[in-house]
Amino acid sequence: MKSPKRFLIFYLSIGSGHLSAANAIKKAIREYGSEYRVFCEDLFTPAIRDSMLPEFLSLSSTLFFPGVYDTAWQSGSMMPGYELLQVMPVLRNRVMEILLHRNPDMVICTHSLPCSIMASLQSDHPDLPPVAAVATDFMVHPYWPIKKVKGFVVACDEARERLIERGGSGDRIRVLGIPIDPAAENLSIRERSDDIKRDTRFSINVLILAGGKRLAPYVATWPKTKNLMDMAMQLPAGRVHWNVVCGIPSAFSRLLTEFMKGREDVTLYEYVTDFMELLSRQDFVITKPGGLILAEAMALGIPAILVSQGSGQEAANSNIILSHRCGVLAESEKEVLAYLQDVLDYPYIAADAKRAALTFGKPSAARQAAAWFLQGMP
Known part of the structure; x- marks a missing residue:
């Protein structure tokens, strides 16, 4: 593969960590040279991002249903519903529209949902650019895809071991930390x-x-x-x-x-x-x-x-x-x-x-x- 010049970073506007990590990567890539183009895009449309939905999703995990959320996060018990999200036309179409608009050489995802959609799309569109996953917490959950992801950036050895247990290839995983402002x-x-x-x-x-x-x-x-x-x-x-x-x-x-x-x-x-x-x-x-x-x-x-x-x-x-x-x-x-x-x-x-x-x-x-x-x- 030729050295990539154009990068698309997908994040999700739930909380602020996914965007902050995306901006940190963007800033770091640009410091390597002015010839690189980096675009950060929210999977949510502006209408969704500016609604109360992101706030509700954040509150649901901390105030409303912490026990249910914890079980689902640990076990992957909500995978059927998560897979339905991945095939929703509104989300898949948004990803494809952004890909066509930005024309990246590589896609980087700081949230598992756009990463899963990209991995799913690659099965139907093998000409899509390679995908990298960046975890913004110290452990990885079962909703991160393994197949069709070329590389993972994780925070610690424990997260790397968890991915390997799930079938991830060790040579595709780098323990570099959670990207923060350079x-x-x-x-x-x-x-x-x-x-x-x-x-x-x-x-x-x-x-x-x-x-x-x-x-x-x-x-x-x-x-x-x-x-x-x-x-x-x-x-x-x-x-x-x-x-x-x-x-x-x-x-x-x-x-x-x-x-x-x-x-x-x-x-x-x-x-x-x-x-x-x-x-x-x-x-x-x-x-x-x-x-x-x-x-x-x-x-x-x-x-x-x-x-x-x-x-x-x-x-x-x-x-x-x-x-x-x-x-x-x-x-x-x-x-x-x-x-x-x-x-x-x-x-x-x-x-x-x-x-x-x-x-x-x-x-x-x-x-x-x-x-x-x-x-x-x-």
Whole structure:
């Protein structure tokens, strides 16, 4: 195969991780040369993307039906319904229209649904370009296709082993990490050389992620965030600085702004455009177990305090992070404060967690994935 010049990256606008990974790959490929053309396309039409459907799908996994979702994610029990989605004319036609419009040499998918549709279409259209799959969580579920996928990028060895168990070929799987903004590489170098400027007025700096481009995935964390900020007054004054990212403006961000008036130990942010820079100045991040935020944190050596085990892919993310000792699970506000008090009393706890995060993190994931794609794989 000749070296590809035109790349089409399919994502799905559920949450923000799939698009963020697509943009990271796009940026990394373009850094290799101006001759490369990269197009990111949402499988959802603009009408679907701007409707409440993506928010509902996000909420269904975290609030409405977490148990059902977890079982389906682990076992593949919803495969018949998933296969029906793959053959829906509206989705297949959209994929074909975008392929004709963009005329790519390679298709990269950061979500399993467009990847499955591409694999299905290749059976009927063998002249379609090769497909690469990029997992944006630390484990892969049964809905990722194996056949007709030329290469997989996964986050860790455990995910690679899972794909091989399902029949994937080991020489087509690369453990490169979840693609994040290539800027993470320079920030990681600064972190490893201890060249990051932190707020020295406080003993530790903690970032709380309570929102992003989309709010639905974070709704379940809002009561905990407010309660934690109230209970944080129990910690010794001047020891912890809380940086709360609320995402796009919402009733919650307005409530928290009013609630935090006069608090010198709290800084509130709405949507942050230089999030990686802000994250790099922290000692811990408090978050739900989303794949992208955990990949960003690990790349910068920022241990995670997980406020829930999660379900489906989030439960799998939690298990991986905890097994690599890159974070802790603290499902109540009291547990969060107790852990941070231990960190204040015994600094080696933070040092050990930071070392584990730096060891596990993969700040060059996007660049290495781009290099592999430019070679044409595998």
